[in-house]
Amino acid sequence: MTTAPFIVAIDGPAGAGKSSVSKAIAERLSFSLVDTGAIYRCAAMAARRAGIAADDDTALGTLTGTLAISFKMASGENRVFLGGEDVSEAIRTPENSSFTSQVSARPVVRQALLDLQRQLARTSPRGAILEGRDIGTVVFPDADVKLFITASDEARANRRFAELTAKGIETTFDKVLADQRARDLADETREVAPLRAAEDALIIDTTALSLQGVIDRVIETIEAVRLVSAAGRA
């Protein structure tokens, strides 16, 4: 008998700490890591390169259905590939971030990327951590563990500002905060798959928590559920 891989859904707004937590947990448990934000960012970047407008549903649908997006762990980094090209940095520029926010609101794009997200998780040998906005509500509503990781606006913008500055991207805290608020609003109010916690998600506010504190809490939660499901199968 084959058992389905263990699925962990991690949703929440940008800058709440989802990525660092997801990466640490995936490494600790030897699970695959599916960064669904990176998948949407790849689709947006491909559309920008092809000169497709954010509201051209026909062209977006055709393009998104043909994209070859994959992940590979290299030196502790979850690298993202579009075709054979490593686009891990290119997809994270502020320009591509705002275009992603617009493109990811289009139902045609979300539908075209749904199967890819499910397939990447289901073909994981041990289990998968999926991080995004609608994993617990839409992509895997029956995930084994659902978490919603959040933090205050200012704490999130501070983290993103530090990240961008460290990468040599010139910006200001006020601009990062304003961009983030605009994207939060777009993510929370779009008609299809808006950002919200699943009713049965465990909500973790990371504003005053250390990264290690969050990781430990998440690992404890996952291990408790794995024990219960292993006992159920015995």
Ligand code: DC
């Ligand atoms: O997590 P991130 O900042 O890399 O996400 C990039 C964009 O993609 C952001 O605007 C939200 C959107 N997104 C989404 O709509 N659904 C997901 N499951 C993941 C990301």
